[in-house]
Amino acid sequence: QSQLQESGPGLVKPSETLSLTCTVSGGSISNRAYYWGWVRQAPVKGLEYIGSIYYSGNTYYNPSLKSRVTISIDTSKNQFSLEMRSVTAADTAVYFCVRHLLPPSAWFGPWGQGTLVTVSS
Amino acid sequence: QSALTQPPSASGSPGQSVTISCTGTSFDVGAYNFVSWYQQNPGEAPKIIIYEVSKRSSGVPDRFSGSKSGNTASLTVSGLQGDDEADYYCGSYAGNNWVFGGGTKLTVL
Numbered sequence: 041q042s043q044l045q046e047s048g049p050g051l052v053k054p055s056e057t058l059s060l061t062c063t064v065s066g067g068s069i070s071n072r073a074y075y076w077g078w079v080r081q082a083p084v085k086g087l088e089y090i091g092s093i094y095y096s097g098n099t100y101y102n103p104s105l106k107s108r109v110t111i112s113i114d115t116s117k118n119q120f121s122l123e124m125r126s127v128t129a130a131d132t133a134v135y136f137c138v139r140h141l142l143p144p145s146a147w148f149g150p151w152g153q154g155t156l157v158t159v160s161s
Numbered sequence: 162q163s164a165l166t167q168p169p170s171a172s173g174s175p176g177q178s179v180t181i182s183c184t185g186t187s188f189d190v191g192a193y194n195f196v197s198w199y200q201q202n203p204g205e206a207p208k209i210i211i212y213e214v215s216k217r218s219s220g221v222p223d224r225f226s227g228s229k230s231g232n233t234a235s236l237t238v239s240g241l242q243g244d245d246e247a248d249y250y251c252g253s254y255a256g257n258n259w260v261f262g263g264g265t266k267l268t269v270l
Binding site: 079102145146147148151154 | 193195199208218250252257259260261262263
């Protein structure tokens, strides 16, 4: 079973770029059965899908975030990354990296432990 | 505001059954049989418990069951136990996108 671990800065200034990396262990990120994605959870709020990427580079993005988000993959390092531009306080959240099956039967699991990113000056 | 609507709270006594609803639209819950449910304990990541409306994830007791009617999906927990107390989230495929509910806090009285 794959294990996922997020890493990156816990504090980002408004208008700057949030960058996170997810390292996958216990399995290859090039496994054709899976997509690799990001989900966030604002404080005391629900879950929000951000986007996903396949080993080939094919991506899906939440339409409401698509203009500010880029997800990339590095199969040589078994990692994938999230960049979110022009952040505001509304982007403060716990960011989880996740694995999911190919759409449409794409339930999410396993999940990383999550990393809190605070947007503040 | 979340895309799918869940009641903020639900409760029941040990041994009782409780049902949590998840209401979407004809573009997500109503359009696809790809509704999933997640259990989240405080300070932890969510964990999949139900996928494709009614299939239980490995190791999940059969006290947990899922169903769907029209634009509303439901999670039923029967024979409530203390460690069922957690937050529960629904999710649905929405055509090259995924949407979630705002979560329901289940309290075992």
